[in-house]
Amino acid sequence: MQSNPHPPANRPVVGLVGAGQLARMGWQAAISLDVGLLCLGAAGDAAALAGAPVMAGSARDGEALAALAGRSDVLSFEHELVDLDALARLEAEGVRVRPGTTTLRLAVDKLHQRRTLAEIADVRVPPFAPVAALDDVHTFAAQHGWPLVLKARSGGYDGRGVWMCDDASAATRALADAAAAELELYAEQAVRLAGEAAVLVARSPSGEIAVYPPVATHQRDGMCRWVTLPAGLPEALEQQIDSLARTLARATALEGLMAVELFLDRDGGLLVNELALRTHNTGHLHTEAAATSQFEQHLRAVLDLPLGETAPVVAAAAMVNVVGPADGSDPATRLAGALAVPGAHVHLYGKLARPGRKLGHVTVCGPSPQAALSLAKQAADRLEGNG
Numbered sequence: 001m002q003s004n005p006h007p008p009a010n011r012p013v014v015g016l017v018g019a020g021q022l023a024r025m026g027w028q029a030a031i032s033l034d035v036g037l038l039c040l041g042a043a044g045d046a047a048a049l050a051g052a053p054v055m056a057g058s059a060r061d062g063e064a065l066a067a068l069a070g071r072s073d074v075l076s077f078e079h080e081l082v083d084l085d086a087l088a089r090l091e092a093e094g095v096r097v098r099p100g101t102t103t104l105r106l107a108v109d110k111l112h113q114r115r116t117l118a119e120i121a122d123v124r125v126p127p128f129a130p131v132a133a134l135d136d137v138h139t140f141a142a143q144h145g146w147p148l149v150l151k152a153r154s155g156g157y158d159g160r161g162v163w164m165c166d167d168a169s170a171a172t173r174a175l176a177d178a179a180a181a182e183l184e185l186y187a188e189q190a191v192r193l194a195g196e197a198a199v200l201v202a203r204s205p206s207g208e209i210a211v212y213p214p215v216a217t218h219q220r221d222g223m224c225r226w227v228t229l230p231a232g233l234p235e236a237l238e239q240q241i242d243s244l245a246r247t248l249a250r251a252t253a254l255e256g257l258m259a260v261e262l263f264l265d266r267d268g269g270l271l272v273n274e275l276a277l278r279t280h281n282t283g284h285l286h287t288e289a290a291a292t293s294q295f296e297q298h299l300r301a302v303l304d305l306p307l308g309e310t311a312p313v314v315a316a317a318a319m320v321n322v323v324g325p326a327d328g329s330d331p332a333t334r335l336a337g338a339l340a341v342p343g344a345h346v347h348l349y350g351k352l353a354r355p356g357r358k359l360g361h362v363t364v365c366g367p368s369p370q371a372a373l374s375l376a377k378q379a380a381d382r383l384e385g386n387g
Contacts, residue, residue: 011036012303015072017059019045021349021358022078022279025287027052029295033304037105039078049350058296060087066278069095076256076302077278080107081155084103097256098205098255098302099277099369106252107277111153111186117272120251123244124271125187126263137171137187144189150174152183163223164190178238191271195264198282200310201245202301203254210297210307212290214241216369217261217282223358224281226320226376227287228314228369233264248275257298259283281321281358286310288345288363289317314365318373320380322360322386324353331359343372344379 012035016023019041030037039047039054048054048297055071057064059082066086069075074096075087088101097104114128129140131150141148150171152161158206161183163174178185216231217224217320231238245260252258252275259280261273264329283294292300292308298305301344322331330353331338338346341364348360362379381387 012074013038013072013335014299014302015068015075016040016069017065017075017082019047019054021046021351022076023047023052024349025284025347026078026279026291026295026298029293029299033066033296033299035299036072037299038068038071039062040219045106046349046351047167055384062089064218066090074098074302076298077104079255079278080104080276082108084108099258100255101252102254103254104277106275109153110151110274111184113275114186114188116252117248117275120247121212122247123251124269126191126271129187131135131175131185131187134172135167137165137175137247138168140187141168141171148191149188149190150178150179150185151188152178152185155183160222160381164189167387179276185272186364191263192266193300194266194268195261196273197233197241197264198227198247198280199241199260199262200280200283200297201249201260202255202257202297202307203249204301204307205255206305209246209249210281210310211242211245212286212293212294212310213312214238214262215282217287225323226318226373227282228318228373229285229316232369232371237264237270244270244272248272256302257283257294267317282360284347284361285317285319285363287347288365289314315367316369316372317363317365318369318376319361319363320373320376321358322380322383324357324359325386326355328353328355329385329387331369331385332346334385341379341382343375346379346383348383 016039019039024047040057091097117125117196127144145165150163165171196217197214200212202210214231215227215229218226259276263271263273279294286295343364345363362376364372364376
């Protein structure tokens with residue numbers, strides 16, 4: 001067990017399953033609110049290295065989850081790699097689990113998420129179907145065409161567990177990779193993208209809802225590389241996204257914060273790509289750009305406190321992820337260069353540097369998304385050793 005695992009007396013305590021960078025930033029928000037945060041993880045995790053109280057244990061261990069619940073007023077999550085059955089038993093015993101296990105299953109099982117979303121009025125998702133063999137992929141392709149996407153039902157993130165397949169040969173390789181990793185797959189029609197966006201929505205147990213303005217997102221190799229605000233979308237589409245977020249929050253019985261990743265197709269349509277039932281990479285810029293950070297908002301929501309204002313407090317902002325460079329060097333050794341970029345807010349996660357690993361992010365606020373993005377990229381490049 002990490003040092004000082006006991007939050008202050010007479011404070012509400014959120015037991016957070018996970019102790020990575022999202023928990024680390026959640027710990028900063030908890031300090032400001034003077035609420036307790038007790039994470040479940042390991043001593044070397046990002047939150048523990050920042051001084052957050054951490055109980056040693058696995059999110060897939062029912063006994064560890066029960067121990068965390070025994071020290072907390074409410075359980076919540078920074079990732080989806082959890083034992084849902086153990087959580088459901090705790091929930092049945094009266095433990096406050098937010099979001100609840102029925103809602104959380106949407107993030108744990110992506111095929112279940114697709115099926116659920118497809119049944120909600122006014123919510124569009126790409127055509128999909130479960131696949132277990134190449135014949136299933138051929139059947140799907142015959143109906144929806146190539147290219148198509150194969151996705152893992154669970155365990156995927158930052159492009160892992162996602163295979164873009166242009167033809168049967170690519171699908172064969174993807175099926176082999178998935179079988180080696182013991183992953184179940186589903187197929188999805190590839191969307192003719194005009195762009196991608198994301199929106200955060202919070203809902204409290206009392207039913208209060210708060211929606212952040214949407215952001216534009218840019219992916220590279222399946223990983224979000226940068227985010228800009230405003231998203232540069234028509235006003236009518238932004239209003240549609242706000243309405244969609246509220247619909248999803250109610251339909252899923254959300255308690256906490258949810259990120260909704262969106263596809264914008266070339267015909268002007270809006271499709272849901274994925275839901276994340278937690279704080280999310282696409283919401284990092286709101287720490288500097290909004291009246292309430294996503295991390296504070298999540299704590300407010302799961303503790304049923306009044307939700308915070310989501311309106312931007314700046315004209316524009318951009319966030320760029322800092323990714324481990326190919327040579328394995330640590331971006332923290334180049335911090336001074338990044339801080340010399342005007343307006344750069346650097347957030348490093350204290351994680352061991354590794355090529356391709358998400359190690360931090362940079363946010364810049366400015367007069368326009370383009371101006372902010374240019375400076376944020378400059379600072380991130382310096383951290384990665386490219387500038």
